[in-house]
Amino acid sequence: MNILDELPTEIQLELLKTHPQLAFVNRRWYRLNNRFYRDCCLRLKPKSYWESIESSVCRYIESLDHKREAARLINEMTYSSDGDLFHAHFSDSWYIIYVVLFVCPKFFAMESASRKINGSQSTMTEYYCPMELASDRSYPCNLWFKKTGDGGMFGAIRVAVYGQPDGTEPLLIRDLSLGLNDWCYSSGSYCIFGGQLRLPKSESGLQVVHMGVSITNANNVILEAVDTAPYQRHKSWILFHAREQEVFNASEKCLSAERMRWDEQFVNKADGSAEDVNFQFLFRFPKDQDTSNNLTSVRYPYLGV
Numbered sequence: 192m193n194i195l196d197e198l199p200t201e202i203q204l205e206l207l208k209t210h211p212q213l214a215f216v217n218r219r220w221y222r223l224n225n226r227f228y229r230d231c232c233l234r235l236k237p238k239s240y241w242e243s244i245e246s247s248v249c250r251y252i253e254s255l256d257h258k259r260e261a262a263r264l265i266n267e268m269t270y271s272s273d274g275d276l277f278h279a280h281f282s283d284s285w286y287i288i289y290v291v292l293f294v295c296p297k298f299f300a301m302e303s304a305s306r307k308i309n310g311s312q313s314t315m316t317e318y319y320c321p322m323e324l325a326s327d328r329s330y331p332c333n334l335w336f337k338k339t340g341d342g343g344m345f346g347a348i349r350v351a352v353y354g355q356p357d358g359t360e361p362l363l364i365r366d367l368s369l370g371l372n373d374w375c376y377s378s379g380s381y382c383i384f385g386g387q388l389r390l391p392k393s394e395s396g397l398q399v400v401h402m403g404v405s406i407t408n409a410n411n412v413i414l415e416a417v418d419t420a421p422y423q424r425h426k427s428w429i430l431f432h433a434r435e436q437e438v439f440n441a442s443e444k445c446l447s448a449e450r451m452r453w454d455e456q457f458v459n460k461a462d463g464s465a466e467d468v469n470f471q472f473l474f475r476f477p478k479d480q481d482t483s484n485n486l487t488s489v490r491y492p493y494l495g496v
Contacts, residue, residue: 193217204230214286218265225266228285235293235325235396241277247446248288249280254442255287258491287492291443292450293325293397295420295493297335299439299447301404303414308407318404318414321356321451327392332363332385334404335416337436338378343411345371350385352402362400363388368429374473378411379434382418415439420493422486427475431486433468440490 193216195203200223207213207220207227214224232241241248256263266283281288301320308315324330332350348367354360365386375381390398404414416439422428467487474480 195220221262221265225283225285228289229282232285232289232292241281244446244449245277245281247442247449249278251291251440251442251446252280252284252287254440255491259287287494290494291446291492293323294328295418296322296324297419297439297443297447298322298417298451299415299444301414301417313408315405315407316409316414318406320402320404320417321399322352322402322417322419323397323399323450324390324419326390326396326398329387329389330419331387331421332402333418333420333422334383334385334414335418336375336381336383337413337415338375338381338411339413339436340378340411341376344409345375345406345412346409347407348383349405350402351404352388352400354398354400356401358401362390371430374430375432377432377434378436379432380415380436380438381430381432382422383430384428385417418489420489422493423472423474426479428479429473429475431470431472433470435468438468438489443490 195206195213195216196219198206203213203220203223204227207224211224214221252263263280263283267279298320301318303316303318305314305316307313332352334348334350336345347369348371350363350365350367351358351361352363354362363386367383367385371383385404388400390400402417404417406412406414422431468489470486472480472486
C-alpha cells in the first residue's frame with residue numbers, strides 16, 4: 192500500500208487540490224479525484240443546474256468513450272455507493288465536466304449582426320458571447336474561424352472582453368494583425384490567438400464576462416467558436432489551421448447550446464469531424480517554427496491544465 196493511502200481522506204483531498212497529478216497514483220486516487228471535482232462542481236452550481244444539462248453532458252461524455260472508456264469505468268463502479276444522484280456518463284466523469292464547462296470551455300453559436308458603417312461601403316459583422324468561467328485564472332481567447340473558400344478576406348478584427356454587459360470593466364481589447372489575409376489564403380479551419388485575459392477572484396468561484404468580436408469587410412469567413420484552451424503554453428503562436436472545415440465534436444456543440452440556453456438547431460448532429468487532423472502552427476518566433484506541435488484533434492477536452 193502506498194503511504195499516501197494511509198492519510199485521512201480530508202488531507203488527501205487537500206493534496207489533490209495542489210497536486211492534481213496524484214490522481215494517477217492508483218485507482219483509489221483516480222476515484223478520489225472524481226469525487227474532488229464532483230464537490231467542486233456542486234459548490235459552483237446547484238443540483239438543479241446539473242439536472243437541466245444532464246442529458247447533454249451524458250451525450251458528450253459518451254462521445255469520448257472511444258478514447259477514455261477504460262478510465263471512465265474506473266469511476267463507474269463507485270458513483271452509486273458514493274451518494275451520487277446522477278447517471279453513468281455523468282457521475283463517473285466530474286473532472287472532464289469541470290474542465291469542459293469552466294476551465295477550458297468552447298463557446299459556439301454566438302449572436303451576430305451585420306451593418307453598413309456610416310459614410311462608407313464597408314460592412315461590419317459583430318459577434319457577442321457571454322462566457323462563464325472559473326474566476327481567479329488567466330485565459331487565452333482563441334478565435335475559431337471557418338473559411339469557406341480559397342482567397343477571400345479576414346478583414347479587420349477587434350476583440351473586446353468586458354466584465355460587465357454595458358461595456359465597463361475592460362479585461363481585453365485587441366486589434367488583430369492585418370497580415371492574416373497573407374497567412375490564411377486556403378479554405379479550412381483557423382484558430383487565431385486573440386489575446387490573454389485575467390479574471391479576478393470572486394466569492395462564487397465563477398464570473399460571466401462579455402466578449403464581442405467585430406470584423407470589418409470579411410469575405411468567405413465565419414466566426415464559429417471561442418476557445419479558452421492554452422495551446423502551446425510555452426511558445427508564442429499567432430494561429431494554427433487545418434484544411435478540414437469540420438473539426439469539432441457535435442455533442443460538444445449541443446452541450447454549449449444547452450448551457451447557454453440557445454437553440455440546438457445550429458448544430459448539425461450528422462456532422463462528422465476527422466478523428467486526426469494535421470494542424471499547422473504559425474509561431475511568432477522562427478526558433479519555434481520547426482518544433483512538433485503535438486495537436487492532432489480538438490474533438491476531445493484539453494486536459495493539459
